[in-house]
Amino acid sequence: xxxxLAQTELRSILNVEESQAKPEQNTDHSIELVQILKxxxxxxxxxxxxxxxxxxxLVAYKNMQLVRALDDKLVSLQRQGRLGxxxxxxxxxxxxxxxxxxxxxxxxxIFPMYRDMGxxxxxxxxxxxxxxxxxxxxxxxxxxxxxxxLFAWREKKIVSFxxxxxxxxxxxxxxxxxxxxxxxxLVTITSFGDGATSSSEFHVAMNFAGVYKSPTVFVCENNQYxxxxxxxxxxxxxxxxxxxxxxxxxxxxxxxxxxxAVYSEMKRAxxxxxxxxxxxxxxxxxxxxxxxSTADDWKRYRESDEVKEWxxxxxxxxxxxxxxxxxxxxxxxxxxxxxxxxxSVVGQAIVNSEKIPPPPVETLxxxxxxxxxAALKSSLREIASE
Numbered sequence: 001x002x003x004x005l006a007q008t009e010l011r012s013i014l015n016v017e018e019s020q021a022k023p024e025q026n027t028d029h030s031i032e033l034v035q036i037l038k039x040x041x042x043x044x045x046x047x048x049x050x051x052x053x054x055x056x057x058l059v060a061y062k063n064m065q066l067v068r069a070l071d072d073k074l075v076s077l078q079r080q081g082r083l084g085x086x087x088x089x090x091x092x093x094x095x096x097x098x099x100x101x102x103x104x105x106x107x108x109x110i111f112p113m114y115r116d117m118g119x120x121x122x123x124x125x126x127x128x129x130x131x132x133x134x135x136x137x138x139x140x141x142x143x144x145x146x147x148x149x150l151f152a153w154r155e156k157k158i159v160s161f162x163x164x165x166x167x168x169x170x171x172x173x174x175x176x177x178x179x180x181x182x183x184x185x186l187v188t189i190t191s192f193g194d195g196a197t198s199s200s201e202f203h204v205a206m207n208f209a210g211v212y213k214s215p216t217v218f219v220c221e222n223n224q225y226x227x228x229x230x231x232x233x234x235x236x237x238x239x240x241x242x243x244x245x246x247x248x249x250x251x252x253x254x255x256x257x258x259x260x261a262v263y264s265e266m267k268r269a270x271x272x273x274x275x276x277x278x279x280x281x282x283x284x285x286x287x288x289x290x291x292x293s294t295a296d297d298w299k300r301y302r303e304s305d306e307v308k309e310w311x312x313x314x315x316x317x318x319x320x321x322x323x324x325x326x327x328x329x330x331x332x333x334x335x336x337x338x339x340x341x342x343x344s345v346v347g348q349a350i351v352n353s354e355k356i357p358p359p360p361v362e363t364l365x366x367x368x369x370x371x372x373x374a375a376l377k378s379s380l381r382e383i384a385s386e
Contacts, residue, residue: 041321091289094315098262195226210247256284
């Protein structure tokens, strides 16, 4: 991996004087951090606590734990050579599950990024189907044509996307605008990392959405690093949520490890978009506990103490403490039983998926053209005769 440049090295290369590198700030663009559930699982602001039933919260919590368990298992499979490069989502479960909880099921569309397995599970995709997608076998809905972490389930209203960062963001805005022109009462959400806010696709989409009041909610999962580059080295903006103001709409900053804060602000943003009042940028302040991907070594660019500090803010542990100590809706016995069930579900899904062969070679020629050209027909006949 290429070593990240220090600030002094960057200034030298760019020929930037020290006085230029740190201009005096004469304005205070502050955005309040919305936090409802503190890291210790206690309620910080009861007036903001959303009305969610025990059943709803327990489904969310179980999905968060399911995602974490599957995430751990997939990393292990990659290390054993049984899976291609994998992108972990550990530590970001509350941002992902909380965002999808705010959507109208069966109506609103999701334009995710490659780290959003929590969104996929909360949207209702089965673990078996998800593992088939990861392994790219014959029952993979994408027929093995995409990288493992590229998700698409049309029946769940999850739209296919490409690996380059923020490539899905303009698509979410365009889709929402097309739906509005057809009088479809839907909202789109699109998620991306902090690094994506430095891309041209992000700014084009934000500007278009602001001008035309697209019914879109932008979800920035600020996990502190664009691979190895920390947020402070890629933007001078005090927060990423602040960037929305330049495009004429609201930006909010939430504790991304607090399921309640994410859900509450996402719910408000979705309702606002649906009512015709335009888009919102929701910045979820979170952290990826693992490396950027299984091809990455996080020890090269961040300290162990920093990881430990954020581990203490684990979104799953936080919600469990609230459910068990404040809500009295959970217990150690239920936790143990749930973990056994999750291990069984994940383990069986992997066993089943690994028994399924790769997609037939003929599928290479399917879903490309409405009418197969003569050249492809010839190639298909040649393969079939071998």
